[in-house]
Amino acid sequence: MSLTPEDADPSGQRAAAHPAAANVQPNRVTFNRIELHRILNLYGRMVADGEWRDYAIDFLKDRAVFSVFRRASEVPIYRIEKDPRLARKQGMYSVISATGLILRRGHELERVLLVIDRKLAVV
Numbered sequence: 001m002s003l004t005p006e007d008a009d010p011s012g013q014r015a016a017a018h019p020a021a022a023n024v025q026p027n028r029v030t031f032n033r034i035e036l037h038r039i040l041n042l043y044g045r046m047v048a049d050g051e052w053r054d055y056a057i058d059f060l061k062d063r064a065v066f067s068v069f070r071r072a073s074e075v076p077i078y079r080i081e082k083d084p085r086l087a088r089k090q091g092m093y094s095v096i097s098a099t100g101l102i103l104r105r106g107h108e109l110e111r112v113l114l115v116i117d118r119k120l121a122v123v
Contacts, residue, residue: 027061029082029083030064031057031082038110039066045117052069052070054068055069062083062085063081063082065082067079078097078098080095080096081094090106091108093108103116
């Protein structure tokens with residue numbers, strides 16, 4: 001049995017040889033933890049109301065997309081998109097309907113989500 005340099009010191013060289021999983025695709029746009037928390041809170045309330053049933057998250061090269069479905073077999077009823085290229089223009093966040101109509105676009109996710117976030121009404 002031969003002893004390779006990797007076998008001699010398992011702590012140092014193996015860690016340097018294999019990059020961390022988070023650094024595998026640095027060129028993709030993603031939602032950060034705070035953004036995802038806000039979106040999933042809205043999603044959870046709509047699921048509890050029985051309006052939404054499924055979702056999908058796509059991290060693409062130029063934008064991140066959170067798609068919301070009424071049923072899993074349909075087209076998404078809403079797409080929440082983050083496009084950093086538009087950050088200095090109209091704002092990087094947008095909510096897009098199933099027909100492709102941009103319902104709201106802006107610089108702050110909270111304000112953009114208000115277009116689909118219905119608050120409880122006092123009766």
